[in-house]
Amino acid sequence: MLEERRRNLFWTPCAAYCIDQMLEEFMKLNRVRDCIEKGQKITKFIYNRIWLLNLMKKEFTGGEELLRPSVTRSASSFTTLQSLLDHRVGLRRMFQSKKWVSSRFSKLDEGKDVENIILDSSFWRKVQFVRRSIDPIVEVLQKINSDESLSMPFIYNDMYRAKLAIKINHNDDARKYEPFWSVIDNHWSSLFHHPLYLAAYFLNPSYRYRPDFILHPDVVRGLNACIVRLESDSARRISASMQLISETDLAISTRSELDPAAWWQQHGINCLELQRIAVRILSQSCSSFGCEHNWSIHDQMYVQRHNRLAQKRLSETIYVHYNLRLRERQMRRRSSNLPSLDIVLQEDLLYDWTVETEKQPLQEDEEILYNEMEHGDAYENDLQELDDGNADSRKRALEMVLADVVEPLDVEDPAQDDAASGDDQDLNFIDDDMTE
Structure with missing residues (x-):
């Protein structure tokens, strides 16, 4: 309706939202859904048991987390599924270690299920299959939402190359990549064949003036549609459609160095009509996700885990988080190596990977530790009223009690590590029949 009323206006869908919809459809595929459900079972079990989480980070993952937040x-x-695959060796070692076998968690039915998943080589092959199929699309989404450059001049080529990468990752086996291509094409045909994306691809000098550039008919039609809509004067339309930039040595050498819009401003002075249209198109962003993301702090704070916050507390939390993001933006202008505070603020992105559906009862060893800690507090209060000699004896007794309860995080036996490593070497990541 808006395009009908304003003939010189283009409406384009948000590319980040469209790609996120692709990822959601990927998650509905049987093979992908099975891997994600098992991966969530692993992270929920580990992250809801402090002793097990500390053991993993101290001895088996080098202090790294399994959870890996991303854009959506x-x-x-x-990305978290990819992190599990990256830490598969450490996880296998942990669930084969003496500490795990002797712990009470290994006797739980849920613990046995998680152990079977981690020690199952077919599970990791399936995760590798999913990773090869999804990673190119996730990389495009992350590039769109980065602040490095505008995404409009690159989105069409990036999506095309992502499809080719998926095909190459599966050795051109149509049975493996066709389900993912089908999902991409369902969105590609209706969204990414928009004239504005096609024209941006044509006008991007890093693509247009390469020797291997292939002029597809759809790209030409997209450019012509943009010229007609963005230029109201008929004479200028004809002039713009006939103009080409002279390929000087300076223009060729800077086509990949300069921003596409800046390149046209510098080298398009001989074709002013086409230059004007090119700068307008190449200066656009194809994603509104950043704006929506920054202005939806309330939605991120008011999630299931925080829905009982008092109004004043909620307002104060939103105020703090919003100002943290403003400060981060200022700091990142001075240094690009700073870690993003935004990742810390987006715990709802990994809600399905950390929060168990039902509140787990206090485990037996955790309950013993809790009770002993309560007794320990009472002992500490009594110690303040005793002399030094009696206090030392009571403290030693308390330390002996706690030593029997808390399992120490010692360095793992090297022989045990070698055995686990040998088992992991048996994993064959060459794709088996992974078709749906």
Whole structure:
């Protein structure tokens, strides 16, 4: 309706939202859904048991987390699945270690299920299959939402190359990549064949003036549609459609160095009509996700885990988080190596990977530790009223009690590590029949 009323206006869908919809459809595929459900079972079990989480980070993952937030909830699921694959060796070692076998968690039915998943080689092959199929699309989504450059001049080529990468990752086996291509094409045909994306691809000098550039008929039609809509004067339309930039040595050498819009401003002075249209198109962003993301702090704070916050507390939390983001933006202008505070603020992105559906009862060893800690507090209060000699004896007794309860995080036996490593070497990541 808006385009009908304003003939010189283009409406384009948000590319980040469209790609996120692709990822959500990928998650509905049987093979992908099975891997994600099992991966969530692993992270929920580990992250809801402090002793097990500390053991993992101290001895088996080098202090690194399994959870890996990304741009959206769907993208976070796939990046966390990738993180599990990266830490598969450490996880296998942990669930084969003496500490795990002797712990009470290994006797739980849920613990046995998680152990079977981690020690199952077919599970990791399936995760590798999913990673090869999804990673190119996730990389495009992350590039769109980065602040490095505008995404409009690159989105069409990036999506095309992502499809080719998926095909190459599966050795051109149509049975493996066709389900993912089908999802991409369902969105590609209706959204990414928009004239504005096609024209931006044509006008991008880093693509247009390469020797291997292929002029597809759809790209030409997209450019012509943009010229007609963005230029109201008929004479200028004809002039713009006939103009080409002279390929000087300076223009060729800077086509990949300069921003596409800046390149046209510098080298398009001989074709002013086409230059004007090119700068307008190449200066656009194809994603509104950043704006929506920054202005939806209330939605991120008011999630299931925080829905009982008092109004004043909620307002104060939103105020603090919003100002943290403003400060981060100022700091990142001075240094690009700073970690993003935004990742810390987006715990709802990994809600499905950390929060168990039902509140787990206090485990037996955790309950013993809790009771002993309460007794320990009472002992400490009594010690303040005793002399030094009696206090020392009571403290030693308390330390002996706690030593029997808390399992120490010692360095793992090297022989045990070698055995686990040998088992992991048996994993064959060459794709088996992974078709749906």
